[in-house]
Amino acid sequence: MNRRIALIASALLAAAVVTGCGSSGPAQTSAEAGLTMWALSDQTTLKASVDAYNADHPDNKITLQLYANDDYKQKLRVAFGAGQGPDIFFSWGGGALNDYVKSGKVAEITASDVDTSKFTPSVLKTATFGDKVYGVPANGLAPVVLYYNKEVLEKAGVQPPKTLDDLKAAVATLKGRGVTPISLAANSKWPTLMWHEYLLDRAGGAEVFDRIGAGTTSGWLDPSVTEANRLLQELVDLGAFGDNASSLSYDQGAATALLYTGKAAFELMGTWEYANIVKAAPDFVSSGKLGYLAFPTITGGQGDPGAIVGNPSNYLSVNAATKDKATAMAYLKDYVLNDSQVDAYLAAGSVPPVNGLENKLSAITTPDKAWLQFVYGLVQKAPTFQLSWDQALPSEQADPLLTNVDESFLKKITPEQFGQNMSKVS
Amino acid sequence: MTTTAPADPTRAAAPVTRHRPSRPPRRSSAHSFYRTMTGSAALLWAAIVAVPLYWVMITSLRERADFLTSSPLSLPENSTLANYRTVLGGGFGTYLFNSVVVTAVTVVITVTVSLMAAFVIARNSSRWARWYFRLFLLGLAIPLQAVIIPVYLLIIRMQLYDSLLAIILPSAAFAIPITVMILVSFLRDVPDSLFEAMQMDGAGEWKQLFNLALPLTRPAIVTVVVYNGLQVWNGFLFPLILTQSNEQAVLPLALTLFRGQFGIDVPATMAAVVLSTLPILILFIVARRQLIAGLTAGFSK
Amino acid sequence: MTVPRTSYQDARAWRRRSAGAAMAAPALLLFGLFGVVPLLGVMVLSFADWDGLGEPGWAGQANWAAVLTDPGTWDALALTIKVMVVSWLVQTPIALALGLFQAATGRLRAMLAILWFLPLLLSAVAIGLAWQALLDPTFGLGATPGLGWLARPLLGDPDLALYTVIFVIAWQFIPFHALLYQAGIRQIPVSLYEAAAIDGASRTDRFWRITLPQLRYTIVTSTTLMLVGSLTYFDLIFVLSGGTGGPGTATRVLPLAMYITGFQAHDMGRASAIATILVLTGLALSLVTTKWSGFTRMNSQQEGS
Known part of the structure; x- marks a missing residue:
C-alpha cells in the first residue's frame, strides 16, 4: 500500500527532474555570470533593450526578472533587506527611491557614467536627490489621462467632458443607460489615488501638495484636501464608479477590459494603458473608438487646468553593492533610451522623456501619431507634473495614504477625517 | 494548523478496528423525509464545490476573447490548449521541481526528527522529557505568520536567503509540534510490555525505535506525511518572504507570478491553477484511499 | 570515552x-x-526601530505605544476573532451534516465524498485566484444567466467582503472537518443505535442522544483545529484582497496587519509588536482550548500531556 505511494512520489520526483532540466522556459535563465535586473512585467520595450545588450555581450549577460506591479515594491525591499538586491532595478523615483538612497543602497550616476543631458530635465529631477542623480529615465512619459469609449459616449449622446460638472452630467446619463460610467480598479487603491491627486490639483493647485511633500502637517489640513475628498465622495454617491469598483484589481485587467468591451465609458489611468489596450483589443483602437482627454477642470478651482499628475517616467538605478558597476553603467549608458529604444517606445505608443523629439514625432505615420502628440503636448504645456503621491512620499506614509484613500472612497471616513488621519502619519 | 487535543483516549483501546458504518434500521415516511433532506443538502454542497471547479476547468480551455464575451458556464466554442502551453513554457517545470523537492525534503526531515522525539517522550517519564513535550505543546500555539520577521532575519544571517533550504528548514520546524503530538498519542497506546520484551532480548533504544515504534505507528506516519505534505506543498508565506528569484519559486508563489504576468488573461491564470494542482490530483486519484484514511487516522483515533 | x-x-x-x-x-x-529563537526575537524586535533596509536600532516603548493606540490594531484583533467565531459557526454544522451523510455506505455517497474532498487538494493561492476571478462582478459567475444575483462586489463591498472570505475558507476546509466527523461517526458502535431503536427513539432523538455525545472528542479536535487554524488564515485573505486586507481594512486580520506594516509600510518594529499580539492571542487560545478539552477528558484513563 505505502509502497505504492512511495513509488508514485519517486516517479513524480523523477518526472520533475526531467522536466525541470529539459524544458528551459523563458522565465528561467542561469544567473551564474553577469548581472540581474528587475522590472515590471508589462515593460516589453525595456526588455528589448536587455535583449539587445545580451546579444552584444553573450559572455556577460543581464538576467531580467519581471514582476507584477502590485507585488514589486515589497519584493524589492525584502531582497535589498537581505542584501541580495538586483544589480539594476526599476523604480518610480521620488520618496520611495530616496528610502534606498538614504540607506546607501543606490549608486550615484555621475555625468561620466551616463550622459544625462539627453533626458528631459524635469523628468530627471524625480530621481535626483541632493543634486546627485540616482536613476535614469527608462520609460515613456506617464501622465494620467482620462480615457473614454467613443462608441459608448456617442450612443448615449454625451460629449467628452471639459469640466467636472460635464463629467457629472455624463455620469447621470450613462448610468441611465445601464453603463458603468467610470471604470476604476479600486481594489488596487492607487487608481483611486489618481482621482484624489487630480481633484486636489484642480481644486487647490499644485502648491498644496508641495507643502505635503515638504513634510508639513499643515498641507494635509488644507481645506482643499477636504474639498477633493468631498468631490470624490460626490462622484461615488452619483454612482460614477458603478457597484463593483472595489472588486477590481488593476493587475487582473478587468478595469481595462470594461472600457474596451463597452461596459464602462471612462477610465482614468496612466499613459501605459494605451499600450495595454492596443495589446488586448487592437481593433478597438485601430477603428478609432478609443478617446482620451486631459482631466476636466473644476469651476472655481485654484489649480491650473494644464497641470498634470502621474509618473514623469520610470527609472533604472544601480545597486551600490553590485559586483560589476562598470557593466551596469555601460548598460544604462548605451542601451537605455538609445536611438532604437526611442523608436521602439514611440512605436509602442509611448513618448520617451528625451530632448529633441519633435522631428521624430512629426515623422511618424502610424495610427498612434495623434495619441503620441497628445501626450507630448500635454507634458510640454503642463506648468507642473506631480509625481504620484504614493511614490513621492516616503514609504512609511505611502501605505497609510493608500488605505485612507480607499476608506474615503468607500465612505468609511468623512472628507474631513482624511486630512486629519494623514496629518497624524506625517 | 495545530491542535492541543490530539488524542481521544476512549478510543485508544481499539484504534485500528473499524466498526461497520452505522445504519440504523429503516423507518417509513419520516425516514424518507429525512433522507430527502440530507440528500438535497448533500447535493447542494456538491454543486457549491463542483461549479467553481468546473468553471476553473472550462475557463482554462477558453480563448481569451471568448472569456470576456461568453457566458461563464457555457462550454467554450473553440476550446484550446494554448493556455496550458503558455504556462508550461513559462518555467512550470522548475516550479514543480522546486515544490516536489521542498515538500519531500521537509516531510522526511520532519517525520524523522519528530518520530525520534515522540519516542523519547512516550518512553520516558523523566521531568525533562515532560518539559520537552511541553515545549512542543507551546509550539502548537505559535502561528508561523507571527515569527516571519525574525525568521527572515535569521535566514539572511545564515546566508540561506533565496534558496530552497530557506523554505525547508522553517517549514520543517513548524511542522514538528503537530507531528510530535500525533506520534506521541499513537506511541502511548503501544503496550509497554512489547518494548520491555524487546529490551529483555537485549535490543537498544535505536533498535526499539526502528523495529517496534516505526512499524506500529505506521498509520500515524501516513497521517503526518499526508498532512504535512499538503501543508508544505501549499505553503505560501515562507516562499513569499524567503525567496525571490524565479529559479527558487515553488508552485503557490509561481501562481502569483503567473497572475502578474498574465494580468487580464484569466484563462491562462486558470490553466496555471489547474496545472499546479495536477500533481497532487494525480496522487489523489491513484492513492485516494490511503490519502483519505491517512489524513484522519492520526486525528480521529 | x-x-x-x-x-x-x-x-x-x-x-x-x-x-x-x-x-x-x-x-x-x-x-x-526556527521556533523558539524567532519567538523571542519577535518580542525583542518589537522594541526595535528597523525599516528593513538599514541596521535595526533601539526604539524603546515607541512601537508599542503606537500599536496599542492605533485603532487599526484593535480592529484587526476584533476581525480575527470574528473570523474565528463565524468560521466555526459556519463550518461545524455543515461539516457535521456532510460527515453524517458520508459515513453511511453507498456508491453515490462515496462519489460525492470524493468530490467534496477536492478543494482540500488546492493550495490557498490557487483557491484565492480562482475565487477572485469567479466572483468578479463583471466577467465572473454573475454573468451567467440566472446567477445574476452573484454579480455584486462580494469581495469589494466592505460589508460583504469578510463574509465572502469566510465562505471561501469554509469551502476549502469543510471537507477536512467532514472527514474527521465521518471517521468519528463510523466508530460509534452500531449496538448503541440498535438499543435505541428497540426503545423506540426517533431519528432526531438518536442524533441528539447518541451521535452527538459520542462525537464529543471529534468535536473537540475539529474545533481546536478550526480555532487555532483561523489565526493563520493569511494566504487566502492575502490573495483574495490583492495583498491589501481590503476593501479599506475590511479583511485586515492580525496576520495581514502585521504583514502590511512590516513588508509594505516597512516598519518592522511595529509589525513585530503586532506579531507579538498575535502570539499572545494564540497562546491564550491554546490555554483556553486545552482547559476546555481537558475538561471533556475528565473521565479518560490517561493524561494527554
Whole structure:
C-alpha cells in the first residue's frame, strides 16, 4: 500500500527532474555570470533593450526578472533587506527611491557614467536627490489621462467632458443607460489615488501638495484636501464608479477590459494603458473608438487646468553593492533610451522623456501619431507634473495614504477625517 | 494548523478496528423525509464545490476573447490548449521541481526528527522529557505568520536567503509540534510490555525505535506525511518572504507570478491553477484511499 | 570515552539516556532555532526601530505605544476573532451534516465524498485566484444567466467582503472537518443505535442522544483545529484582497496587519509588536482550548500531556 505511494512520489520526483532540466522556459535563465535586473512585467520595450545588450555581450549577460506591479515594491525591499538586491532595478523615483538612497543602497550616476543631458530635465529631477542623480529615465512619459469609449459616449449622446460638472452630467446619463460610467480598479487603491491627486490639483493647485511633500502637517489640513475628498465622495454617491469598483484589481485587467468591451465609458489611468489596450483589443483602437482627454477642470478651482499628475517616467538605478558597476553603467549608458529604444517606445505608443523629439514625432505615420502628440503636448504645456503621491512620499506614509484613500472612497471616513488621519502619519 | 487535543483516549483501546458504518434500521415516511433532506443538502454542497471547479476547468480551455464575451458556464466554442502551453513554457517545470523537492525534503526531515522525539517522550517519564513535550505543546500555539520577521532575519544571517533550504528548514520546524503530538498519542497506546520484551532480548533504544515504534505507528506516519505534505506543498508565506528569484519559486508563489504576468488573461491564470494542482490530483486519484484514511487516522483515533 | 561501569544496570541506563538525548536533540535543535529563537526575537524586535533596509536600532516603548493606540490594531484583533467565531459557526454544522451523510455506505455517497474532498487538494493561492476571478462582478459567475444575483462586489463591498472570505475558507476546509466527523461517526458502535431503536427513539432523538455525545472528542479536535487554524488564515485573505486586507481594512486580520506594516509600510518594529499580539492571542487560545478539552477528558484513563 505505502509502497505504492512511495513509488508514485519517486516517479513524480523523477518526472520533475526531467522536466525541470529539459524544458528551459523563458522565465528561467542561469544567473551564474553577469548581472540581474528587475522590472515590471508589462515593460516589453525595456526588455528589448536587455535583449539587445545580451546579444552584444553573450559572455556577460543581464538576467531580467519581471514582476507584477502590485507585488514589486515589497519584493524589492525584502531582497535589498537581505542584501541580495538586483544589480539594476526599476523604480518610480521620488520618496520611495530616496528610502534606498538614504540607506546607501543606490549608486550615484555621475555625468561620466551616463550622459544625462539627453533626458528631459524635469523628468530627471524625480530621481535626483541632493543634486546627485540616482536613476535614469527608462520609460515613456506617464501622465494620467482620462480615457473614454467613443462608441459608448456617442450612443448615449454625451460629449467628452471639459469640466467636472460635464463629467457629472455624463455620469447621470450613462448610468441611465445601464453603463458603468467610470471604470476604476479600486481594489488596487492607487487608481483611486489618481482621482484624489487630480481633484486636489484642480481644486487647490499644485502648491498644496508641495507643502505635503515638504513634510508639513499643515498641507494635509488644507481645506482643499477636504474639498477633493468631498468631490470624490460626490462622484461615488452619483454612482460614477458603478457597484463593483472595489472588486477590481488593476493587475487582473478587468478595469481595462470594461472600457474596451463597452461596459464602462471612462477610465482614468496612466499613459501605459494605451499600450495595454492596443495589446488586448487592437481593433478597438485601430477603428478609432478609443478617446482620451486631459482631466476636466473644476469651476472655481485654484489649480491650473494644464497641470498634470502621474509618473514623469520610470527609472533604472544601480545597486551600490553590485559586483560589476562598470557593466551596469555601460548598460544604462548605451542601451537605455538609445536611438532604437526611442523608436521602439514611440512605436509602442509611448513618448520617451528625451530632448529633441519633435522631428521624430512629426515623422511618424502610424495610427498612434495623434495619441503620441497628445501626450507630448500635454507634458510640454503642463506648468507642473506631480509625481504620484504614493511614490513621492516616503514609504512609511505611502501605505497609510493608500488605505485612507480607499476608506474615503468607500465612505468609511468623512472628507474631513482624511486630512486629519494623514496629518497624524506625517 | 495545530491542535492541543490530539488524542481521544476512549478510543485508544481499539484504534485500528473499524466498526461497520452505522445504519440504523429503516423507518417509513419520516425516514424518507429525512433522507430527502440530507440528500438535497448533500447535493447542494456538491454543486457549491463542483461549479467553481468546473468553471476553473472550462475557463482554462477558453480563448481569451471568448472569456470576456461568453457566458461563464457555457462550454467554450473553440476550446484550446494554448493556455496550458503558455504556462508550461513559462518555467512550470522548475516550479514543480522546486515544490516536489521542498515538500519531500521537509516531510522526511520532519517525520524523522519528530518520530525520534515522540519516542523519547512516550518512553520516558523523566521531568525533562515532560518539559520537552511541553515545549512542543507551546509550539502548537505559535502561528508561523507571527515569527516571519525574525525568521527572515535569521535566514539572511545564515546566508540561506533565496534558496530552497530557506523554505525547508522553517517549514520543517513548524511542522514538528503537530507531528510530535500525533506520534506521541499513537506511541502511548503501544503496550509497554512489547518494548520491555524487546529490551529483555537485549535490543537498544535505536533498535526499539526502528523495529517496534516505526512499524506500529505506521498509520500515524501516513497521517503526518499526508498532512504535512499538503501543508508544505501549499505553503505560501515562507516562499513569499524567503525567496525571490524565479529559479527558487515553488508552485503557490509561481501562481502569483503567473497572475502578474498574465494580468487580464484569466484563462491562462486558470490553466496555471489547474496545472499546479495536477500533481497532487494525480496522487489523489491513484492513492485516494490511503490519502483519505491517512489524513484522519492520526486525528480521529 | 569512559563509561561508568559500576554495574551492568548503570551502563544500560547511561546508554538509554544518551540514546534518548541523541533522539531528542534534532527536533529540539530545529524547533529551537526556527521556533523558539524567532519567538523571542519577535518580542525583542518589537522594541526595535528597523525599516528593513538599514541596521535595526533601539526604539524603546515607541512601537508599542503606537500599536496599542492605533485603532487599526484593535480592529484587526476584533476581525480575527470574528473570523474565528463565524468560521466555526459556519463550518461545524455543515461539516457535521456532510460527515453524517458520508459515513453511511453507498456508491453515490462515496462519489460525492470524493468530490467534496477536492478543494482540500488546492493550495490557498490557487483557491484565492480562482475565487477572485469567479466572483468578479463583471466577467465572473454573475454573468451567467440566472446567477445574476452573484454579480455584486462580494469581495469589494466592505460589508460583504469578510463574509465572502469566510465562505471561501469554509469551502476549502469543510471537507477536512467532514472527514474527521465521518471517521468519528463510523466508530460509534452500531449496538448503541440498535438499543435505541428497540426503545423506540426517533431519528432526531438518536442524533441528539447518541451521535452527538459520542462525537464529543471529534468535536473537540475539529474545533481546536478550526480555532487555532483561523489565526493563520493569511494566504487566502492575502490573495483574495490583492495583498491589501481590503476593501479599506475590511479583511485586515492580525496576520495581514502585521504583514502590511512590516513588508509594505516597512516598519518592522511595529509589525513585530503586532506579531507579538498575535502570539499572545494564540497562546491564550491554546490555554483556553486545552482547559476546555481537558475538561471533556475528565473521565479518560490517561493524561494527554
